[in-house]
Amino acid sequence: MKKFTCVQDIGNLKSAIEEAFEIKKDRFKYVELGKNKTLMMIFFNSSLRTRLSTQKAALNLGMNVMVLDINQGAWKLETERGVIMDGDKPEHLLEAIPVMGCYCDVIGVRSFARFEDRDFDYQETILNQFIQYSGRPVFSMEAATRHPLQSFADLITIEEYKKTARPKVVMTWAPHPRPLPQAVPNSFAEWMNATDYEFVITHPEGYELDPQFVGNAKVEYDQMKAFEGADFIYAKNWAAYTGDNYGQILSKDRDWTVSDRQMAVTNNAYFMHCLPVRRNMIVTDDVIESPQSIVIPEAANREISATVVLKRLLEGLK
Ligand SMILES: CCC[C@H](NC(=O)CCC(=O)O)C(=O)O
Numbered sequence: 001m002k003k004f005t006c007v008q009d010i011g012n013l014k015s016a017i018e019e020a021f022e023i024k025k026d027r028f029k030y031v032e033l034g035k036n037k038t039l040m041m042i043f044f045n046s047s048l049r050t051r052l053s054t055q056k057a058a059l060n061l062g063m064n065v066m067v068l069d070i071n072q073g074a075w076k077l078e079t080e081r082g083v084i085m086d087g088d089k090p091e092h093l094l095e096a097i098p099v100m101g102c103y104c105d106v107i108g109v110r111s112f113a114r115f116e117d118r119d120f121d122y123q124e125t126i127l128n129q130f131i132q133y134s135g136r137p138v139f140s141m142e143a144a145t146r147h148p149l150q151s152f153a154d155l156i157t158i159e160e161y162k163k164t165a166r167p168k169v170v171m172t173w174a175p176h177p178r179p180l181p182q183a184v185p186n187s188f189a190e191w192m193n194a195t196d197y198e199f200v201i202t203h204p205e206g207y208e209l210d211p212q213f214v215g216n217a218k219v220e221y222d223q224m225k226a227f228e229g230a231d232f233i234y235a236k237n238w239a240a241y242t243g244d245n246y247g248q249i250l251s252k253d254r255d256w257t258v259s260d261r262q263m264a265v266t267n268n269a270y271f272m273h274c275l276p277v278r279r280n281m282i283v284t285d286d287v288i289e290s291p292q293s294i295v296i297p298e299a300a301n302r303e304i305s306a307t308v309v310l311k312r313l314l315e316g317l318k
């Protein structure tokens with residue numbers, strides 16, 4: 001594997017899940033693979049789970065790890081080409097990227113959507129510059145349009161907890177005080193559509209995601225109807241994608257906050273969220289603290305998804 005930015009990069013999902021379960025039985029099995037190899041993790045945005053789980057995964061494989069928070073300590077970076085750099089940004093990304101590539105063997109990048117220009121975001125401009133100019137294998141730690149490490153961990157978790165071969169999985173929008181990226185819902189939809197699960201997306205009108213990610217999923221504007229008989233509920237907020245509303249908040253309707261009311265019509269569904277979660281906006285305290293909440297095992301599986309991905313990138317170096 002030369003990059004990991006989307007579901008296609010992991011190849012056959014059944015094999016990827018088998019490898020994840022193998023590594024979960026013995027996460028230090030490949031500790032020699034990363035000897036004298038260095039992972040560099042570059043964050044343009046905050047992180048807890050990705051930062052910690054990906055470092056742990058690198059340590060599981062015997063790698064050295066360096067972490068750079070671009071906005072804390074590094075020079076402010078110009079990302080637009082052709083700009084006259086007479087402002088407050090001393091360095092251009094097009095120098096910084098190959099320089100960072102000199103000091104490591106594998107690069108992870110977190111760079112959220114900026115919501116200034118949809119094409120800039122949806123062309124994955126920043127991530128693709130790392131892929132093009134670093135000279136190293138690059139993986140996404142959440143970019144503008146996807147969060148594949150999260151989605152892979154979500155799939156591992158559903159495979160661990162499902163009670164039927166083809167569970168009904170429902171991704172529901174929920175309200176939030178800030179406009180959040182579409183990366184997590186896009187990516188979850190992309191991975192769910194790559195399985196044979198029954199997959200439903202529910203959100204208020206106006207929050208339609210990019211059709212390239214919705215795929216063959218059923219879109220249901222009636223949240224209660226969507227929840228009927230569900231085996232897994234995956235809650236997430238996202239800002240509007242369509243047209244001039246790109247990056248906007250259209251609704252903060254707390255009737256969409258996941259509570260016992262909605263969970264009561266499911267098939268005793270498990271509750272999932274990528275975290276961090278705004279309690280009593282996205283989900284009530286009772287639901288996220290219930291026995292059906294698997295948000296902690298879901299977060300724990302981030303170490304497993306990252307270990308599989310790093311292992312495959314290291315194998316690709318040979
Ligand atoms: C893994 C999720 C990362 C990010 N979440 C946030 O930015 C939450 C920030 C907040 O709640 O203020 C998102 O929604 O894409």
Ligand SMILES: NC(=O)OP(=O)(O)O
Binds near residue numbers: 047048049051274
């Ligand atoms: N789910 C996830 O990626 O969490 P962080 O943003 O804390 O890394």
